[in-house]
Amino acid sequence: MGSRASTLLREEEIEEIKKETGFSHSQITRLYSRFTSLDKGENGTLSREDFQRIPELAINPLGDRIINAFFPEGEDQVNFRGFMRTLAHFRPIEDNEKNKNAAATEPLNSRTNKLLFAFRLYDLDRDDKISRDELLQVLRMMVGVNISDEQLGSIADRTIQEADTNGDNSISFNEFIKVLEKVDVEQKMSIRFLH
């Protein structure tokens, strides 16, 4: 597999991915071999079923949402570029990256992009707002049938009441950012990728 990974990834491609995502060369090849090992159909793309095989995602109540995040709208295959683009959200922010704000485009692993990724997990209908119904759905995924619907409703109401600042009974991305202002997203939404 290793030889395949090295022969199939063009240098320019690696360079592009490097530029786009900030991963190092060895990380890219390593992730590529992971990609190919996930790719049971051996056709260079991953399907939803391929992701479902990862136990952490299979168990996760939001697993479907996370898997969804890998796929561009309306497609059910993701190629390596797309895969890397999504993974780049989870790259830890390095110290030297914090300082150079001069870069024209925001890197994928910036705080805002990490938050946007999380926001999209909850925004089921992609209207850039988390409504009460969406919250209820997510809550039901998380706690199952252990709490009555009424209580869940009150939790969702409470959540919106806390977060909502403009009184539209839904949580926009800006409000979401404000809610998670104190949460150490940079650290929590980072995966230590092997080099």
Place this chain on the structure above:
Amino acid sequence: MPRDSLIPFDNISNEDELTSPHRGRERSQRGEKRDGVYEKKKKKKVTSRRRERSGVDEGGVQLEHERRDKEKRKRKRNTVQARGEGEENHKEREDERKSRKTAKLGKSLRNENSQKIQKEGEEEGEENQEEETEKKPKRKKKHGHSKKEEAEDEGKYELKEETQEVEKKNTKTVAETGLEQESSEDTEEVHEEDKVDQEDHENQVRPCSLSPEELEKLKEAVEERKKLIQSLRGKPWSMKKKLLTLRESQEFVEKYEGALGKAKGRKLYAYKVIMTKKWMKFQRDFENFKTACIPWEMKIKEIESHFGSSVASYFIFLRWMYGINMILFGLTFGLVMVPEALMGKPYGSIPRKTVPRSEEASAMNFAVLWDCGGYAQYSVLFYGYYNDQRAIGWLKFRMPLSYFLVGVGTVAYSYMVVIRTMARNANESGVGDDNSFNFSWKMFTSWDYLIGNPETADNKFASITTSFKEAILEEQENRKDDNIHLTRFLRVLANFLVLCCLAGSGYLIYFVVRRSQKFALDGLENHTWWERNEVNMVMSLLGMFCPMLFDVISTLENYHPRVALQWQLGRIFALFLGNLYTFIIALMDEINVKREEEKIIKFNITMWESNLYNGTGSENGTTVSPIIIQPADVPRGPCWETMVGQEFVRLIISDTMTTYITLLIGDFIRAVLVRFLNYCWCWDLEAGFPSYSEFDVSGNVLGLIFNQGMIWMGAFYAPCLPALNVLRLHVSMYLQCWAVMCCNVPQERVFKASRSNNFYMAMLLVILFLSTLPAIYTIVTIPPSFDCGPFSGKKRMFDVIQETLESDFPSWFSKVFIYASNPGLVLPFILLMVLAIYYLQSTSKSYKEANVELKKKLQTQNEENKKKNKQAALKAQLDLEEAQKVASQAPKPRYKSEKFCYNSLSVTEKCQQTKT
């Protein structure tokens, strides 16, 4: 070959057809020059083959059928022969392919034969097949002639075919689909043939029977494939196609490249291939190795995925402790124990390094050794063994100085590490928590994404549910807080009870220590095992049962669980601290007793020596001959330092033992009982009362912290303590990892690890400070024993510094040092530091206050904004509803519609205004 994979080859063929035909022509032209004689024949063959192939479309099915029939017939006859040939062939091939290929080879050979037959049959008319089979071996013998001809033909054919293979396949697919309709059997056979065909063209160029020219061509083909692989990256195809092409080409190259060239080249090639593969594997392994080098990383990750991050945080803490202890151990071992053992005077040379005569008989008994007596006491493990010789060995190693500096360095290093870690953690934890988004946080951040185990996931579901329930409860509790007097009373009562407990346990320890001193004075031999180990046992038992008691008491208080947990931690901390300090005070008493004893013995020794010398002097007159006294017979002092070290080592050992035993009994035995008694019990043991134990993170962390405190305290007097601790931590790492995975269930309520980490660290710092205090006190105030340890003969232990300054440094240095240590300089310096600390403290305080103020302001502003917005939204909504109402009423009375229209318009206008 799977059928669906044929599809992308359409594209390849198109591509190839664009590029390869003239290449193929070139080659064929070259071929013409070289062997013009066979040219015609070959061309015929090619064309016929082509015809045959293209004919498949229309009437080809029949042809195929014929061929297949022939093949079948032939197969029966030729199996033996073909197999023989196959074996001959595959010796040339790579070993790994051996078993897989034999069958295929046989097949393909058969197929080859049949094809030859077919061609020849077409050219030379109908020939008997039996003749044909007989011809075959003959041809082989006539290597130069017919075989060569054929092989050459085939070689060229192969080249052509390569370019056309795709085309063929194209037609094949068509044929196949046609056949599919006929019968399923047929399709299967076509499939088989398809496979065979693919092998076929490859087997036509068996290297064993090839002339140099063919080899050349084959090489070219291989080169071409290689080029294809190389350029594959750049080709604008879909990944699927690339993968397919790559796989095929790689197979091809692998197959033939190794077989090409002479034996030497082949070997070199094989060697190269193997080496590159090995190198890749090595690189991968090395990466894995690097991860594996982080000690216990995989174990901790596994535990993390099963039990969430809180339990893992304990193990990470344990690992961190292990690292620190490793360094402490390295310091003491490398700079104190090893030099003394290697370069110091050997055992038995001086009294302090010899077991005294009275103890010699029992010095090797296990019970004595276990108690750190006998040979263990008179070894590098304890303070008393070290000699006060200034420099030892050929390195002139300054032993006493090194001993002192290592003692100080241990403590200094620990301080540095703990404080640095704390500062880092404090940076990470930020300003502190803010309860304004309680529910939102629970909603958005409660899932632990590292969980990969279904059981843990269930537990996480449960814990999220409970946390939500808790949050709801908390909200309710915030609103109504009745009966405050009762809870207050209960809390006071609980604290009173806890204080009683603490005082009681403190007294118990003090009492026991006193008693043990009495026993020690009587001599340990006359007492039972319990009496000898009373102190340690009592301390361990207290440490085991008091927390349970506190747990029971804390139910009285009715605190919020998080607060309750902190109270619990604080109380256990106080208990352990109290125990530790009682222990220390008792030790101090013992030290004083020993020093009294020492005075008497010292006096006795001078008497004894003078007696000795007087006696010998009177006998021998003026010449004082050296008196030979066995070092074991020399009377010696009690050496309180060694005693202190022994106490600590005993404490650590018994503590370790109790930890392990409670682990085995409390977790393992319980789990076994619950698991197996459940089959024959009247209630459900697993879900009911005993159940499986949970991993007690806080208790374990506290145990670890106190253990470390004892190490810091005792390390100066027993250099073996860090080593012992390293051993203990190592074992407990494995044991606890095993116990957790094997007999614990994940906690229902997950202790938030990230925030409490600094809490642990703070406790560690307190313990560090409290444990270095007595150690420093003893070092600074109590004069060392006169006849044991590296500082014997000095007034104070730190005199060793002054001694070094005077004798090893230039005189100006000591002068500077004396000036610098002048109280006149030191006092202002300390004053300055205090001022600086005060200043920094007050500024940070004011910043904090400003922060809080700002936060309050923000909050009120937020709330106001929210209110305003909400009011506006409500108003707008009301207006809108009104407008809708009006609008719905409007159509009925037509004559009024204009007016209503006007009304509704104004309302909508209003709405817009309010919205904007």
